Amino acid sequence: MYISDKNKQLNTYDAIVIGSGISGGWAAMELCKKGLKTLLLERGRDVKHIIDYPTANLNPWDFKAGMNNTLKDRETDPIHSGAYSPADKHFYVSDAEHPYVQEKPFNWYRGYQVGGRSLTWGRQCYRWSDLDFQANHQDGYGIDWPIRYKDLEQWYSYAESFIGVSGNCENLAQLPDGKFLTPMELNCIEKHLGDSIRKHDEHRLLTIARVANLTRGWDNRGPCQNRNLCTRGCPFGGYFSSNSSTIPAAMATGNLTLRPFSIVTELLFDEQKQKAKGVRVIDTLTNEVLEFYAKIVFVNASTIATAGLLLNSVSSRFPDGFGNGSGQLGHNLMDHHSSAGAYGIHESYTDQYYKGRRPCGFLIPRYRNLQQDKSLNFKRGYNIQGHGERQEWMDKAQSIEGFGEEFKAQLTTPGPWSIWMAGWGECLPYFDNKVSLDNFQKDKWDQPLIKIDFAFRDNEHKMMSDIQQTSAEMFEKAGFKNIETFNYNKPGGSTIHEMGTARMGHDPKTSVLNKFNQMHEAKNVFITDGSCMTSSACQNPSLTYMALTARASQFAYEQLKKGEL
């Protein structure tokens, strides 16, 4: 490829950010706000806030086959049709178009568009604590985190204050409080369970979920209208996404160039300077191959894609992948498990109901292994997430007998109160759980397919049994009936919390990134998506990505100004 000096100049920025999801949007905003001319590359189409939410205002009857996916959907998207419905299908990729190789069953759910999966995320925002940052060091699984809670604390506050998180302060060591908007409210049955839990165990409590749904107007968005249709995109800007928040903020600085339809295939290495010089891109509209250059590169393509991109970026300096001197790149893949839990109904409060559709449930913060507990047969812990409600038609339809007027009367009136809850559990970092490239199978842009080899192991399975047991016990003590425990045995990836393929650490021999998410072996490359995570904890991770991104952006900017990069 011949590139003239003029073109080179045109294609040169201060910073390049790869990926526009939750962490990429943050990186772009932070860098733009600091005055850096930033190119934000996104492999998918553009999705403009509100304008590109075609289903956001539709009623149930506007979907002619209800929430059923078609047979054709299930054929072309055997994985993704398990995640989407006709209401939000357009925010998920097609499996037929974007294949990957499962060495063991793994659900790799993706949203290739501006905003990525920040459009469809679960919006739960939980800080990590030193219980989490010290875990690897204490029990010897994985390597030590190069940071502690105090390193991230102010950045958590910064992220929460920007995105708007509603929640309740609980003063727990294992789940630090944050800067919260007024919390959403628990309903009768949730309060009932919460009261019982507090009465029976001083180390446990039940609190309303901490969510990036706004309980009042914030940053010209919201408040949340309690429609609970978040995954369609919110026309009220009631929840945080790149599209509603960071990308418009970046755009407003005048420093952002957003380039959709741009698949980054390689990071380019400058042998002389021993740094990244830029990226190679395929424009998916024209099939043109382009190069873009910058002083710093933020890689935020998401855990698995980031690993794939770096593994695909080989040079004489990096024959095994960009920045992979440690041999850890692609390894230590983690995902939370969220398969095990319990369901129960309660016969009280039959004269109580609710109005509105609160877009979140409750949380029972971690209560296992707060100190290492020898009586338990697993390491680390889990939190419980759930929600209470009265059974409605979709729950009752199977259990009511017969047909006719009596059937209809029962179907259309509120049933007993019920709670569904499940454990979100930590997954240990195992070297063999990994992402690699398939040297034989290529996608339609002639790029190698990504192979995923992942399985939960003994520690996770034992934890799942414990979740079932403690959930059922909490229900029993609170007087629930018809308690059923479950384990859906969902494959890895199903919680959509992939982490760990380019981990942070002190030592370049055992990690890819340093304590500022800076690549040990190429100082102007920063990775702040899930791949940087050294352990998985049990908290939903997005808030931590945002805090890490803001922190790394500040560090990168300072280094740049000092002429270090």
Place this chain on the structure above:
Amino acid sequence: MDRRLYIKSVFGLAVAGAASFSILKWVSMNRAVVPADLVHKRELLAELAELIIPQTDTPGARAAMVHDYMIMVILNCTPVKEQNKFIDGIAELEDYTAERYGKDFLQCSLAEKKIVLKHMARNSSGYSYKILNKINNKLFGKPFFLKLRELTVEGYCQSRLGATQGLAYDYIPHTFEACIPLRKNQKSWATK
């Protein structure tokens, strides 16, 4: 029941079930469905849906056009085995009606129609073990009556009339009120 005995008896029944499963049945279950066959039954489906969710002080399934929803979902969203199970169920219902009353279902009186549907409901109760019903449903698709009722419920509760009159529909709730007294004749919320 002793757990071991229970497992043994369940296993025994499962084997018996599998043995009676012939190749002929497999072929017939997987045959391609002709859409027109189902579309021709539109009136019949409307009548059946109305029997399940009749007009009362609120609209019934017929007014909510549940039959069109059913046809749409069976033809576009239902695996071929279950499509056939459904179509076979209609044929069985018609055969039973003809045998019992010597006329078409649509010509029957309301009482007669109810008797026919009750017969179909009885036939769908399946095994007395929940797990065998699950296996059976998985292998052969849901029994006709249960599928018919499920589609009727889904179609009705998500239709404009069903959601806004049969149930309580709150398009934009604005606020969330966590615990409020249940009002007299309070309908279920149509959406979660």
